[in-house]
Amino acid sequence: MRTAYRTETVRAAEAALMAELPEGALMRRAAAGLAAACAGLLPRVYGSRVVVLAGSGDNGGDALYAGARLARRGAGVTALLLGSPGEDGRPKAHRAALAALRAAGGADRPASAVAGDPAAALAGADLVLDGVTGIGGRGGLRPEAAALARAARASGAALVAVDLPSGVDADTGTVDGEAVRADVTVTFGAYKPGLLIDPARAYAGALRLVDIGLTPPAGEVAAEALQHADVAALLPHPAAESDKYRRGVVGVVAGSARYPGAAVLCVSGALRGGAGAVRYAGPAGEAVLARHPETLVHPGGPAEAGRVQSWVIGPGLGDTPGVEAVLASDVPVLVDADGLRLLDPAAVRARPAPTLLTPHAGEAAALLGRPREDVEAGRLSAARELAAAYGATVLLKGSTTVVASPDPKDPVRVNPTGTPWLATAGTGDVLSGLAGSLLAAGLAPRDAASVAAYLHGLAARRASHGAPVAAYDVAEALSGAWRDVTED
Ligand SMILES: NC(=O)C1=CN([C@@H]2O[C@H](COP(=O)(O)OP(=O)(O)OC[C@H]3O[C@@H](n4cnc5c(N)ncnc54)[C@H](O)[C@@H]3O)[C@@H](O)[C@H]2O)[C@@H](O)CC1
Numbered sequence: 008m009r010t011a012y013r014t015e016t017v018r019a020a021e022a023a024l025m026a027e028l029p030e031g032a033l034m035r036r037a038a039a040g041l042a043a044a045c046a047g048l049l050p051r052v053y054g055s056r057v058v059v060l061a062g063s064g065d066n067g068g069d070a071l072y073a074g075a076r077l078a079r080r081g082a083g084v085t086a087l088l089l090g091s092p093g094e095d096g097r098p099k100a101h102r103a104a105l106a107a108l109r110a111a112g113g114a115d116r117p118a119s120a121v122a123g124d125p126a127a128a129l130a131g132a133d134l135v136l137d138g139v140t141g142i143g144g145r146g147g148l149r150p151e152a153a154a155l156a157r158a159a160r161a162s163g164a165a166l167v168a169v170d171l172p173s174g175v176d177a178d179t180g181t182v183d184g185e186a187v188r189a190d191v192t193v194t195f196g197a198y199k200p201g202l203l204i205d206p207a208r209a210y211a212g213a214l215r216l217v218d219i220g221l222t223p224p225a226g227e228v229a230a231e232a233l234q235h236a237d238v239a240a241l242l243p244h245p246a247a248e249s250d251k252y253r254r255g256v257v258g259v260v261a262g263s264a265r266y267p268g269a270a271v272l273c274v275s276g277a278l279r280g281g282a283g284a285v286r287y288a289g290p291a292g293e294a295v296l297a298r299h300p301e302t303l304v305h306p307g308g309p310a311e312a313g314r315v316q317s318w319v320i321g322p323g324l325g326d327t328p329g330v331e332a333v334l335a336s337d338v339p340v341l342v343d344a345d346g347l348r349l350l351d352p353a354a355v356r357a358r359p360a361p362t363l364l365t366p367h368a369g370e371a372a373a374l375l376g377r378p379r380e381d382v383e384a385g386r387l388s389a390a391r392e393l394a395a396a397y398g399a400t401v402l403l404k405g406s407t408t409v410v411a412s413p414d415p416k417d418p419v420r421v422n423p424t425g426t427p428w429l430a431t432a433g434t435g436d437v438l439s440g441l442a443g444s445l446l447a448a449g450l451a452p453r454d455a456a457s458v459a460a461y462l463h464g465l466a467a468r469r470a471s472h473g474a475p476v477a478a479y480d481v482a483e484a485l486s487g488a489w490r491d492v493t494e495d
């Protein structure tokens with residue numbers, strides 16, 4: 008499990024650790040890890056050209072110390088100082104770290120000296136260290152830093168963000184203005200939520216975590232991302248005495264005369280999620296049976312379809328009624344797509360069993376009565392807000408899928424396996440079937456949602472291999488994804 012902590016938690020853990028260590032020890036650890044990561048990115052440290060973008064705070068300090076280490080190994084290092092001017096008129100910078108860089112043979116200049124031609128200042132660099140701001144940064148990059156960040160990107164040098172890409176919000180993953188687009192982010196002590204959640208995640212590139220001895224309290228995890236072993240531990244395993252009813256039956260209310268394919272796709276996901284049987288209730292039974300003869304099909308509504316351990320309702324439903332009947336049941340219910348329209352928060356909150364909502368950004372925006380762009384810019388807070396309003400677990404689909412449970416103490420789960428190829432018609436229907444099936448098999452809603460998102464993303468990668476993928480391909484690749492996770 009990758010766990011991420013908010014800035015205030017990281018700072019408190021840092022303070023506790025610093026009290027036990029000699030002055031500057033933590034920063035030296037961070038810089039040593041950072042320099043080692045940079046050395047790994049360079050074909051050869053000796054003779055390489057490194058530019059350090061250094062802000063006035065400790066983030067700049069880390070970058071300058073790392074620059075000093077690289078200079079001692081023979082790199083040509085120049086720091087461009089971005090701090091606001093101090094009393095001597097020079098840009099403020101971490102004093103001891105700047106002295107260390109100078110002592111190691113590195114050069115430094117105020118960034119204002121190169122403002123006329125930032126491209127020339129970055130030309131020929133092999134590696135650029137972004138030490139403008141870390142967890143102390145507020146808002147996007149200021150114009151001088153933004154121009155240098157753009158020039159660094161265009162220079163072709165490897166761009167390494169120190170702790171965080173400067174300009175992103177560590178706690179929420181929002182990006183308010185311009186930010187550094189890094190190839191690699193070397194973060195210290197613990198991940199921060201912004202490194203896992205889009206849009207900020209997309210600015211971070213590959214993540215490296217440097218252990219500086221920090222131990223934030225386990226109870227204060229703000230966001231977490233499952234890995235293979237976590238998923239394997241959560242997946243249902245049929246016991247020798249299991250029969251189809253003990254493994255759980257998932258009921259699917261999806262599709263319509265107009266959209267029969269949604270029913271087929273939803274059932275195809277449900278059949279691969281570990282439930283013992285899939286009941287389908289609705290008007291697209293013929294299409295479902297043609298593709299999936301193992302489905303138990305009922306032409307009527309969910310109320311007459313028989314006992315299930317979970318319901319999935321919504322994909323391709325159109326205006327077909329049934330949401331109220333399903334919400335009135337005493338089993339876990341997943342509501343997706345058309346089922347989310349006109350969903351009554353009071354009815355959901357009053358349910359005796361858990362509810363899982365799986366909106367994309369547009370559907371979440373409609374439920375919250377806000378513009379879609381707001382939801383996309385603040386995915387974590389949108390998911391949390393919806394979960395609180397409906398007393399439900401919310402899986403917010405998108406470039407990073409986020410799962411929030413109604414209890415604000417539960418960390419949000421962030422799915423690391425997605426691929427942009429998943430943004431294609433019908434893949435959401437497969438996902439809701441899969442998650443509903445995991446609910447029927449007995450997983451708690453947060454686990455069902457995050458495990459489903461994980462397998463779904465993995466299946467899409469398997470099916471796609473870098474090429475466009477159709478929803479049905481994703482469903483067919485789910486068993487392979489399940490095996491990848493359990494055989495690891
Ligand atoms: N506290 C510690 O023990 C450790 C901290 N470390 C580093 O320290 C960093 C935090 O350092 P600080 O608290 O000094 O804060 P930062 O260095 O992240 O940023 C604070 C400075 O940036 C300026 N600033 C804020 N927003 C800005 C913006 N949008 N554009 C330009 N300048 C802006 C502030 O005025 C302030 O001078 C961490 O991210 C990490 O890199 C590491 O050395 C590990 C140990």
Ligand SMILES: [K+]
Pocket residue numbers: 066137138139140141168169170171172173
């Ligand atoms: K940074």
